[in-house]
Amino acid sequence: MSAILNGNPTLTSKDFATDQEVRWCPGCGDYSILAQVQKIMPLMGVPKEDIVIISGIGCSSRFPYYMNTYGMHSIHGRATAVASGLKATRPELSVWIVTGDGDSLSIGGNHTIHLLRRNLDVNIMLFNNQIYGLTKGQYSPTSEEHKITKSTPFGSIDHPFNPLALALGADATFIARSMDRDPKHLQAMLTRSHQHKGTSFLEIYQNCNIFNDGAFEIFTEKGSKLDEALFIEQGKPMVFGKNQNKGIKLDGFKPVVVELGDGVTHDDLWIHDETDFYKAQLLVRMFDDPRIVGHFPRPFGVFYQTQRACYEDVMEMQIQEAIALKGKGNLDKLLRGNEVWEIV
Amino acid sequence: MDTKEILLQDVVIKFAGDSGDGMQLTGQQFTNNTAMLGIDLATFPDFPAEIRAPQGTVPGVSGFQVHFSSAKVYTPGDSCDVLVAMNAAALKVNLKGLKPAGKIIVNIDGFDAKNLRLANYPEGVHPLEDGSLDSYEVIKMDVTKMTREALKEFPELGMKEKDRAKNMFVLGFIYWMYNRTLDNTINFLTEKFGKKDVILQSNIKVLKAGYHYGDTTETFSARYKVAKAKLPPGKYRSIMGNQALSYGLVAASQKSGLPLFLGSYPITPASDILHDLSKYKTFGVRTFQAEDEIAAITSAIGASYGGSIGITTTSGPGMALKAEAMGLAVMMEIPLLIINVQRGGPSTGLPTKTEQSDLLQAYYGRNGECPMPVIASSTPSDCFSAVYEAVRIAVQHMTPVIFLSDGYIANGAEPWKFPTSADLPEIKVEFIQEKNSGDKFLPYLRDEKLVRPWAIPGTPDLENRVGGLEKQDVTGNVSYDADNHQHMVKTRQAKVDMIANYIPEQTLDSGPATGKVLVLGWGSTYGVIKSSVLELQAQGHAVSHAHLRYIRPFPMNLGEILRNFDTVLIPEINNGQLIKIIRDQYFVDAKGYNKIMGIPITKMELVDEIKKFI
Ligand code: SF4
Numbered sequence: 038m039s040a041i042l043n044g045n046p047t048l049t050s051k052d053f054a055t056d057q058e059v060r061w062c063p064g065c066g067d068y069s070i071l072a073q074v075q076k077i078m079p080l081m082g083v084p085k086e087d088i089v090i091i092s093g094i095g096c097s098s099r100f101p102y103y104m105n106t107y108g109m110h111s112i113h114g115r116a117t118a119v120a121s122g123l124k125a126t127r128p129e130l131s132v133w134i135v136t137g138d139g140d141s142l143s144i145g146g147n148h149t150i151h152l153l154r155r156n157l158d159v160n161i162m163l164f165n166n167q168i169y170g171l172t173k174g175q176y177s178p179t180s181e182e183h184k185i186t187k188s189t190p191f192g193s194i195d196h197p198f199n200p201l202a203l204a205l206g207a208d209a210t211f212i213a214r215s216m217d218r219d220p221k222h223l224q225a226m227l228t229r230s231h232q233h234k235g236t237s238f239l240e241i242y243q244n245c246n247i248f249n250d251g252a253f254e255i256f257t258e259k260g261s262k263l264d265e266a267l268f269i270e271q272g273k274p275m276v277f278g279k280n281q282n283k284g285i286k287l288d289g290f291k292p293v294v295v296e297l298g299d300g301v302t303h304d305d306l307w308i309h310d311e312t313d314f315y316k317a318q319l320l321v322r323m324f325d326d327p328r329i330v331g332h333f334p335r336p337f338g339v340f341y342q343t344q345r346a347c348y349e350d351v352m353e354m355q356i357q358e359a360i361a362l363k364g365k366g367n368l369d370k371l372l373r374g375n376e377v378w379e380i381v
Numbered sequence: 382m383d384t385k386e387i388l389l390q391d392v393v394i395k396f397a398g399d400s401g402d403g404m405q406l407t408g409q410q411f412t413n414n415t416a417m418l419g420i421d422l423a424t425f426p427d428f429p430a431e432i433r434a435p436q437g438t439v440p441g442v443s444g445f446q447v448h449f450s451s452a453k454v455y456t457p458g459d460s461c462d463v464l465v466a467m468n469a470a471a472l473k474v475n476l477k478g479l480k481p482a483g484k485i486i487v488n489i490d491g492f493d494a495k496n497l498r499l500a501n502y503p504e505g506v507h508p509l510e511d512g513s514l515d516s517y518e519v520i521k522m523d524v525t526k527m528t529r530e531a532l533k534e535f536p537e538l539g540m541k542e543k544d545r546a547k548n549m550f551v552l553g554f555i556y557w558m559y560n561r562t563l564d565n566t567i568n569f570l571t572e573k574f575g576k577k578d579v580i581l582q583s584n585i586k587v588l589k590a591g592y593h594y595g596d597t598t599e600t601f602s603a604r605y606k607v608a609k610a611k612l613p614p615g616k617y618r619s620i621m622g623n624q625a626l627s628y629g630l631v632a633a634s635q636k637s638g639l640p641l642f643l644g645s646y647p648i649t650p651a652s653d654i655l656h657d658l659s660k661y662k663t664f665g666v667r668t669f670q671a672e673d674e675i676a677a678i679t680s681a682i683g684a685s686y687g688g689s690i691g692i693t694t695t696s697g698p699g700m701a702l703k704a705e706a707m708g709l710a711v712m713m714e715i716p717l718l719i720i721n722v723q724r725g726g727p728s729t730g731l732p733t734k735t736e737q738s739d740l741l742q743a744y745y746g747r748n749g750e751c752p753m754p755v756i757a758s759s760t761p762s763d764c765f766s767a768v769y770e771a772v773r774i775a776v777q778h779m780t781p782v783i784f785l786s787d788g789y790i791a792n793g794a795e796p797w798k799f800p801t802s803a804d805l806p807e808i809k810v811e812f813i814q815e816k817n818s819g820d821k822f823l824p825y826l827r828d829e830k831l832v833r834p835w836a837i838p839g840t841p842d843l844e845n846r847v848g849g850l851e852k853q854d855v856t857g858n859v860s861y862d863a864d865n866h867q868h869m870v871k872t873r874q875a876k877v878d879m880i881a882n883y884i885p886e887q888t889l890d891s892g893p894a895t896g897k898v899l900v901l902g903w904g905s906t907y908g909v910i911k912s913s914v915l916e917l918q919a920q921g922h923a924v925s926h927a928h929l930r931y932i933r934p935f936p937m938n939l940g941e942i943l944r945n946f947d948t949v950l951i952p953e954i955n956n957g958q959l960i961k962i963i964r965d966q967y968f969v970d971a972k973g974y975n976k977i978m979g980i981p982i983t984k985m986e987l988v989d990e991i992k993k994f995i
Contacts, residue, residue: 085841085844101848102859108847108848109686109846109848110846110847110848111848115679118680118683119679119683121683122682123687123838124683125642125683125684126683126687126688127687127839147673148676151671352667360663368632369802373616373799376416377618378418378616379617380612
């Protein structure tokens with residue numbers, strides 16, 4: 038959580054608010070996410086006019102209307118593709134995608150994975166509430182099995198996506214998880230997303246208090262948070278528990294929960310390394326259903342980060358190389374071609 | 382024996398063979414060679430949807446028809462004078478398109494028992510031996526054998542590689558027959574194979590062998606010549622439809638100063654535009670091969686939003702997938718160009734066959750009241766200026782525009798009197814830089830054309846939000862207000878209708894301003910309508926021709942023109958689409974003529990049809 042921003046001090050979070058009335062349900066987790074984004078943006082050092090927020094469809098996708106930046110509320114599932122076209126042509130802009138679990142993993146799943154492999158330098162904020170809010174309560178691709186919803190009165194028979202594993206499978210260069218109820222952590226993760234060069238994939242657990250209230254309560258509420266949420270930090274041992282008394286140890290390729298003390302020390306624990314691709318595969322799989330006895334705590338933080346060339350930069354490079362080699366295109370030459378005849 | 386030289390006015394050659402025989406390349410080479418001599422021409426490639434349909438079979442036949450003449454050419458010709466048949470299947474498929482007493486050049490190696498069987502000739506039937514071709518002039522050559530013979534000194538080439546040069550033998554022979562030189566093809570081969578010397582030398586060797594075969598074989602007593610056409614003076618080149626489209630887009634980008642972004646998903650017959658544009662990096666062109674049709678258009682919307690000319694290219698099924706995104710662009714009122722190179726439908730339909738399949742889709746195929754301008758090109762070279770216009774309308778009227786071409790135009794070639802960049806009209810576009818209402822920026826404040834300002838990200842003080850929800854006029858805020866929705870639907874319609882004030886009036890392509898029959902067309906029926914109408918006029922009939930480039934909105938005076946004729950006849954390669962719109966908008970009892978076979982209407986068919994009304 039060493040994210041430090043020291044950008045334009047003349048802007049405040051108020052400068053990022055619009056005159057539009059915010060229309061989420063009272064108590065919705067989206068409010069907190071909006072507040073944290075408005076907090077970190079003045080500190081990014083990016084002029085307001087250079088920030089673009091693009092969303093798809095769903096509750097979360099109303100986000101751009103409440104941000105006094107450039108914004109587009111596009112169509113269902115396509116924010117990632119719109120953002121790709123914008124970033125490819127305007128690499129200097131700071132482009133943010135606001136999307137939900139239905140928007141980016143169901144109807145827009147295809148564009149999400151393709152954006153990740155292309156690695157354009159944009160930031161995805163995936164508001165995961167494990168439900169369809171705007172259409173009033175059907176199960177989503179991240180809803181747990183057997184979930185009773187309007188469209189699954191006998192329980193859902195869909196196996197849910199593990200969003201971070203999916204992102205890693207698509208060769209994402211930055212994946213992280215945070216939650217609406219932990220403003221400090223969320224600010225830090227948003228900052229890290231912004232600082233990452235390449236597509237950042239930030240999953241944010243967001244409570245939909247109308248249709249799926251308490252879906253993440255076990256990770257976010259005081260009573261259980263310390264035992265159920267594992268906050269991972271670069272170079273630090275994986276410690277959790279009410280009294281910071283538990284840890285994760287790697288037994289070969291297998292993570293195991295251990296009690297600290299009795300000869301077990303921090304030195305025995307898994308030391309988190311964001312750059313370790315192989316261990317990231319294990320970490321994203323710590324995704325047990327918390328209803329299962331003996332389940333792992335759920336990790337929060339930056340799981341993995343790496344550097345890979347960004348699509349828009351290579352695109353620009355190809356153009357510059359071609360121009361350096363052959364000079365700027367000459368329209369008359371193009372129209373004339375190689376085989377011309379004249380009629381007099 | 383001396384060969385005599387015979388002067389001809391008009392020749393149609395069809396090159397036909399297996400799809401692996403290289404007939405498209407042979408046809409294109411002959412076309413370029415012809416064009417360079419100032420002879421007028423039109424071409425029609427006709428190939429199977431499968432890359433390599435089973436070899437030797439009827440579905441695997443690939444053809445290329447070229448019509449060249451010292452008079453003006455408008456179509457690739459109803460039927461051919463010369464048929465080159467590389468195998469039995471090619472003969473079987475194309476014989477019905479050969480004129481009576483026409484010439485057939487056959488590769489006898491393609492008529493062995495196996496090939497006859499693959500072409501579904503009944504057991505024991507051999508078209509080259511049973512006298513069934515007696516009314517034609519049949520020239521038999523063992524192309525395979527002579528090609529191998531010519532390549533004796535190339536031991537490094539395997540038999541398969543040698544046989545691949547067969548088409549060069551035929552091309553060389555045809556060059557001899559029509560008194561041509563080999564230069565352009567040798568240049569082409571050098572450019573293509575320059576780095577692979579053996580392949581280059583072997584192809585040239587076979588090309589020359591074909592040529593000398595004509596020269597040294599005593600069987601051929603005549604060579605033919607077609608004189609230069611009387612085209613308007615100027616500099617010409619040969620151009621194909623998709624190529625002209627790409628050039629038009631690059632030209633529009635250069636003249637407007639707007640960067641060009643193409644989001645596209647490969648689809649026949651539009652992919653060549655993607656291939657072409659991806660070469661033009663020195664013009665700053667950005668091409669994005671998207672993961673699907675929807676990402677193709679939405680990425681283009683993102684690019685337009687950022688101040689580029691966002692373009693997406695597709696064909697019918699792809700345009701269907703883009704429908705929702707087109708609605709977004711209509712709602713956001715930003716420039717965008719959707720290019721549909723039409724093919725036979727519905728569904729996957731006939732991917733490589735032509736059809737004017739999607740006019741109604743272009744007009745109506747979206748949810749809600751969703752008007753968009755529609756522009757159509759009529760010939761390969763016309764794609765250049767038509768698409769240039771489409772870009773102009775998109776960026777000056779802040780609207781997505783649909784551009785319709787089709788497979789016949791896309792792959793057809795013709796001579797083009799190309800413009801210089803100085804000849805091209807300017808495309809003036811400005812991004813708004815400052816607040817437009819005191820201390821406020823109102824993103825939907827309109828000008829006299831009902832056009833809203835183009836405010837691109839990066840412009841200070843103009844931060845605003847757009848999207849697919851209904852907008853309050855002027856402020857651009859989300860609005861569910863009843864009166865506002867009615868007002869906005871009417872306004873978006875009026876904005877598109879008003880474009881009629883900014884396009885040229887409709888003119889008659891030929892014929893008197895009033896008369897018995899007006900043949901009204903759009904798109905690729907141009908050539909056949911033109912030549913049919915000219916023929917009937919020459920016979921003294923009061924027939925006229927009008928061809929539409931602007932289909933939505935129509936030119937202001939179109940209604941007036943239509944009412945000056947007893948009959949309006951609308952030939953289309955579909956089940957009657959323009960006719961529905963014309964009847965709807967002008968209450969004209971237009972008559973349709975519809976051919977839906979995946980191939981163009983012939984002149985003979987259309988002349989007969991027009992005669993019914995005169
Ligand atoms: S339905 Fe749920 S997600 Fe949507 S605004 Fe209400 S609380 Fe938030």
